Amino acid sequence: MKKTICMIPLYVWTLVFILVPLAIVIYYAFISDPHGDASFSLDGFRDFFSNPVFAEVLLRSLKIAFISTLVCILLGYPAAYFLARSKSRFKFVVIILMLLPMWINFLIRTYSWLSLLEKTGLISTLLTYMGFGPVDFTGTEFAVILVSVYDFLPFMIMPIYITLLKLDQSHLDAAADLGANPAKVFFKITLPFSVPGILSGVAMVFVPSVTTFAISQTVGNGKFPLIGDLIQEQYMVVSNWQFGGAISIVTMAVVLLLMYFINRTDSDENGGGILQ
Amino acid sequence: MKKLKGILFFSLALMMMIALLPGCGSGEKVVVYNWGDYIDPDVIDMFEEETGIEVVYEMYETNEAMYTKLKNSNNNYDVIIPSDYMIERLIKEGELEEINFKNVPNFEANIDKEYKNPAFDPENKYSVPYTWGTLGILYNTKKVKETPDSWGVFWNSKYKGRIIMMNSQRDAIGMALKYMGKSLNETDRGALDAAKNKLIEMTPLASGWYVDEVKDKMIGGEADLALVYAGDAVYCISQNKDLAYAIPKEGTNIFYDSMCIPKGAKNKENAEKFIDFMCRPDIQAKNAEYIGYSSPSTPARELMGDAGKDPTAYPDITKYDLEFFSALDDGTKEYYNKIWTEIRSSR
CATH class of the missing domain: 3.40.190.10 (Periplasmic binding protein-like II)
Structure with missing residues (x-):
């Protein structure tokens, strides 16, 4: 009984902020003329598939999210590994420094990159000084990926770090005693053990970077339309909620499907991924 | 079932409280x-x-x-x-x-x-x-030697990556329509499609699409040409003396x-x-x-x-051919939305 009472806030939260909004999105996606006769219609989906430019936008978003996630793993895994293995007194300082930027508002962090990347920005000015400039990094795929990685990297490091903390040193010692070299210990024990952490990290990096719109509008100079921009514009500017809802549902379906396959490849051996 | 009712009641009460919040204060x-x-x-x-x-x-x-x-x-x-x-x-x-x-x-x-x-x-x-005010071209006189007296300057590949377009439906589409000698309030679908294609053709030349950020970018010399409202031009010129404003000969919007x-x-x-x-x-x-x-x-x-x-x-x-925007009928408005979404999705 006590447990049920404790769960009420969670239920309410889920209902009010997840299920109800989701229901509203789905409702508008399938209804034409919501202020008039509000009849069932698939026009939103038809519009999406009738012009290849929209699928292109979705593919571009998936590609950028995929690259960002990959870079996050390549950068984040070693960081998490050494943090988890480290016995240094300064470990917590490093963790705090890593998390510190997360205490600053996401938009401010993203905008700050503009002053670094633009043609009259810090990096370009330095390059000019050294005789290479001026270079404008904004409005490129590179800038969008760079800032995505910057914004989402801690979400990759933390779950891997926490998983690796639970790895018992005696397992590694045992493997070494039985003659495995360090590389073999890593690939046979450490890496498989940390897969659930990586999967959580992937979910926490990939999904938000597919749907981000602030990053492409700032360092992408607004000429790098991603699926998030398209959805945002349908709701806020064009006020075509049906099309906006349809794009949201298509995007959610694609992302869920991808996450399902990523998780399934692993579920034979391990548990604990975020979607299991 | 009783539990579910309780949850529903609680969340409804919560939503009502949220709805009442803005009414507070004396x-x-x-x-x-x-x-x-x-x-x-x-x-x-x-x-x-x-x-x-x-x-x-x-x-x-x-x-x-x-x-x-x-x-x-x-x-x-x-x-x-x-x-x-x-x-x-x-x-x-x-x-x-x-x-x-x-x-x-x-x-x-x-x-x-x-x-x-x-x-x-x-x-x-x-x-x-x-x-x-009017809608016109803000340009950097140090980089753009001739006075840009035509909207065509936005399609001049000489300025690739140096052009800022306005991220605003009526203004951007209207500009393209004016360039083609059409009315700002064109309802003909063929003309609108032509304007759409014009803007898609221009997209690779643009360094970015903005509304308010255009001022910082032009003052800072991040771009050389921009579609702006005259008022923003006045502000930019006051901050950077190299900038100037021109109203093209094809005519423009007065608002x-x-x-x-x-x-x-x-x-x-x-x-x-x-x-x-x-x-x-x-x-x-x-x-x-x-x-x-x-x-x-x-x-x-x-x-x-x-x-x-x-x-x-x-x-x-x-001295200029100035035209007001007028409200569009529902069908045309939806068509504007459609082509605008296509323009902003292309690159």
Whole structure:
């Protein structure tokens, strides 16, 4: 009984902020003329598939999210590994420094990159000084990926770090005693053990970077339309909620499907991924 | 089942509480919903000090964004400042209150005759002009040697990556239409498709699509050419002397941004006080000098000295082919939305 009472806030939260909004999105996606006769219609989906430019936008978003996630793993895994293995007194300082930027508002962090990347920005000015400039990094795929990685990297490091903390040193010692070299210990024990952490990290990096719109509008100079921009514009500017809802549902379906396959490849051996 | 009922009841109660929150607070107030970067903040302080009415200030980036928010709000706004064609649409849809001009004596006294009874509000019942201006080209004279007297300059590959386009539906599409010798209010689908293709063709040349950020970019020399409102040009030129403004020979848009009161506004009298205050010559002058947009009040311009005669803000309007935007019928509006989404999805 006590447990049920404790769960009420969670239920309410889920209902009010997840299920109800989701229901509203789905409702508008399938209804034409919501202020008039509000009849069932698939026009939103038809519009999406009738012009290849929209699928292109979705593919571009998936590609950028995929690259960002990959870079996050390549950068984040070693960081998490050494943090988890480290016995240094300064470990917590490093963790705090890593998390510190997360205490600053996401938009401010993203905008700050503009002053670094633009043609009259810090990096370009330095390059000019050294005789290479001026270079404008904004409005490129590179800038969008760079800032995505910057914004989402801690979400990759933390779950891997926490998983690796639970790895018992005696397992590694045992493997070494039985003659495995360090590389073999890593690939046979450490890496498989940390897969659930990586999967959580992937979910926490990939999904938000597919749907981000602030990053492409700032360092992408607004000429790098991603699926998030398209959805945002349908709701806020064009006020075509049906099309906006349809794009949201298509995007959610694609992302869920991808996450399902990523998780399934692993579920034979391990548990604990975020979607299991 | 009982549990589920409890959860439902609780969440309903919570939602009701959230809905009631904005109604809290005591004292007189007026909620102003204006464009971003479109008022001298001192003017707000002065109004609060003189009248004791608290100003709640919110901002939008485009007429369309304002419209969407207004339509989905719960009579939250008391003063809005849309442009001509949007006012026409709001009047048609019955979304505006008639202003009681007895409470706005400064309108009669200070606003010039040519800005009264405009086509979008012929009997002048719903709107009081705030500023006016033209749409044109802001360019860096150090990088663009010839005067850009045609919209065609935006399609000149010489300036690839140096052009800033305006992330605003009517302005960008209208510019392309004007370039092709069409009306800003074109409804012919063929002409609109042609304008769409023109803009898609231009997209690779653009360094970016902005509304408010264009000012920082042009002042900082991040780009050489931009589609801007004259008022923003005035501000940019005041910050960077290399910049200049041109109105192309194909003609352009002239716009009024006027103060209106949305239907069902909760603080209508305070809204009228605010509108009246904004028409006072000293306030008009102070505000126009700050934001750079053109004042519709001669007494105010006289107070502004040279700034009141700046040809960027106050061009000889008889010299150019100037056209107002007018409200589009529903079918055409949807078509604009469709091609706009396609333009903004391409690269």
